[in-house]
Each structure stands twice: as structure tokens, then as C-alpha cells.
Amino acid sequence: MNRLFLLFISAMCVVFSTYTLSATSDKSNTMPNKIKVALLSRTLDNLAYHDPTYDIETDFVDSLAKNLNLDIEYIVYPTVSSLHQAIDKKEADLAVGLSDTSDSNYIYSQTLYQSSIAIWYRNKSLMHVSPSSMKWVCVKGSIYCKKLDLRGLPNIYEAESFADAINLVNSGQADAVLDSYVSLLACVNSSTQTIGRIEIPDWFDTENIRIAAHKNSQLLLQNINLVLNQEAKFSGIHSDNIYHQIDVARNAVSNKGALFPKSLN
Incomplete structure (x- = not known):
């Protein structure tokens, strides 16, 4: 009798354990109705500046949300590391604007859109200086710092924010900044400065911008x-932002092998 009772208890424990694991799994694999999306802040002391990257990313995510019947709440973070921490601490369900997929702590979407990498030189003459002799700046934790490092360039300063990077170039502490073409183009267009030059170098490929998520968000990423x-x-996934359209058009012409100016005064 005692043996039968123990067998019954053991069987019930197995059933309960299986149910608990199944319930937990079902919860993590249920499509949410509302999600929080983390974005990287790019602001400048220049109040005329508005970063087009924010509009481009929200355009694409809003289009996705419409397809998936999701309500979106955007949260802006000041640094790349805080963007990752938002996912780690589950303050946000998704982080948008990342292209480096080497971190195995996260899962990544297919390409959301493509973005050109550009250099903004402090003055035009620096375009003819060897990159290894220049002082570079990039936003800490971004793919742009990784790109510079992979080139083996010796003088790289990692700024905490896009604003800090631009200020270092403006002050002469850095010769050039590597960042998104659309962000740098908007920065130049919002400024009264006429010196300097933007160039899209041949030695960097176009970046595939993606969405990152916690590993528990498999179903959301699959959809x-x-x-x-x-x-x-x-x-219907697209962005009509003018800076994005300029970048898309430039890439389309460039990919056809046509002559296209890669520099902008």
C-alpha cells in the first residue's frame, strides 16, 4: 500500500512539474499585445538638429507594429550600453538600430534597413591624410568603433554620445568622426559651419540595421x-524620411556601378 501511495505521489510530481514548465514556456512564447522598444538618443547642443535615424527607425517599427497588431511604446536611451541593459533588465522588449550580431546574449531580426557608414572630417585637407595618422572618434559601444579598431587605426577615442563625438571634432581634439551617413548629413545641414567634409569611404560596407531582443522573445522575433x-x-515596411531616401538612392546608383559623388561639402 505504501509503495502504491509513493508511486502515486511521484507520478503527480512529474505531472505538476511538466505542467509548470509548459506554462512557463507558453508564457514566453505568447505574442504580446503591447511592446516597449528601446532607441538610441542622438541629440546635439545645436537645437536645429533633429536626428533622422529616430524617424527612420520609428517608421519601420510602426510599419511592423501595424502588420502584427502591436501597440508600441518607445523609450530613448542615451548610450549603446544602456540600450543593451534595457533588454537585459527587460525594461524593453526590443532594441532597434543595431548591426553587430556578435553578442550571443541576444537574438536578432533579419535586416530592417540598410545604412551607409560615413566620415565627417574636421576640414577638407584631412581627406588626403593617412587614416593611421589621424585622431578618430566614434560613439562608445557602436559598430563604428569596432570598424575603426578592425582597421588597426591607433588613435581612436570612444565618446559616450553622438553629441560628445561631434563636439570633439568641432573643438579640434579629433580629426574625424565615423558614424551613420544620415546622422552626419543631418548634422552638417543643421549647422552654419562651411568647413569640413562628409565622405562615404570604399573601405566600409553598408550596414544592415537590425532589431535585437532577449532570447525569451523567440516568437516575437519569428513573427x-x-x-x-x-x-x-x-x-508596407518602409520609411519616407528624406535622409533615408537619399541614402537608398545613393546606394542604388552606387550598386549599379555608376559614377556617383561620395563626398559632400
Whole structure:
């Protein structure tokens, strides 16, 4: 009798344990109705500046949300590290604007959009100086610092923010900044400065901008990828932002092998 009772208790424990694991799994694999999306802040002391990257990223995410019937709450973070921490601490469900997929702590979407990498030189003459002799600045934790490091350049300063990076170039403490073409183009357009030059170098490929998420968000990422894998004309995933359209057009012409100016005064 005691043996039968013990067998019964053991069987119930197994069933309960299986149910608990299943319930936990079901909870993590349920599509949410509302999600929080983390974005990187890019502000300048120049009040005329508005970063087009914010508009581009929210355009794409809003399009995704419409396809997936999701409500979106955006949260802006000041640094790349705080963007990652938002996912780690589950303050946000997704982080947008990342292209480096080497961190195995996260899962990544298919390409959301492509973005050109550009250099802003403090003055035009620096375009003819060897990159290894220049003082470079990039935003700490960004793919741009990694790109410079992989080139083996010796003088790289990692600024905490985009504003700090621009200020270092303006003050002459750095010769050039490496960042997104659209962000730098908007920065130059918002300034009264006429010196300096933007160049899209041949030695950096276009970046594939993606969405990052915690590993518990597998189902959410799977559904996002299903939408991204559709043709844009069917999914409606796009951005009409003028800076993004300039970048897309420039890439289209460049990819066809046509002559296209890679520099902008």
C-alpha cells in the first residue's frame, strides 16, 4: 500500500512539474499585445538638429507594429550600453538600430534597413591624410568603433554620445568622426559651419540595421522576421524620411556601378 501511495505521489510530481514548465514556456512564447522598444538618443547642443535615424527607425517599427497588431511604446536611451541593459533588465522588449550580431546574449531580426557608414572630417585637407595618422572618434559601444579598431587605426577615442563625438571634432581634439551617413548629413545641414567634409569611404560596407531582443522573445522575433521576409510592397515596411531616401538612392546608383559623388561639402 505504501509503495502504491509513493508511486502515486511521484507520478503527480512529474505531472505538476511538466505542467509548470509548459506554462512557463507558453508564457514566453505568447505574442504580446503591447511592446516597449528601446532607441538610441542622438541629440546635439545645436537645437536645429533633429536626428533622422529616430524617424527612420520609428517608421519601420510602426510599419511592423501595424502588420502584427502591436501597440508600441518607445523609450530613448542615451548610450549603446544602456540600450543593451534595457533588454537585459527587460525594461524593453526590443532594441532597434543595431548591426553587430556578435553578442550571443541576444537574438536578432533579419535586416530592417540598410545604412551607409560615413566620415565627417574636421576640414577638407584631412581627406588626403593617412587614416593611421589621424585622431578618430566614434560613439562608445557602436559598430563604428569596432570598424575603426578592425582597421588597426591607433588613435581612436570612444565618446559616450553622438553629441560628445561631434563636439570633439568641432573643438579640434579629433580629426574625424565615423558614424551613420544620415546622422552626419543631418548634422552638417543643421549647422552654419562651411568647413569640413562628409565622405562615404570604399573601405566600409553598408550596414544592415537590425532589431535585437532577449532570447525569451523567440516568437516575437519569428513573427517580425516573417513580415521582413515579405516584399516591401506587400508588407508596407518602409520609411519616407528624406535622409533615408537619399541614402537608398545613393546606394542604388552606387550598386549599379555608376559614377556617383561620395563626398559632400
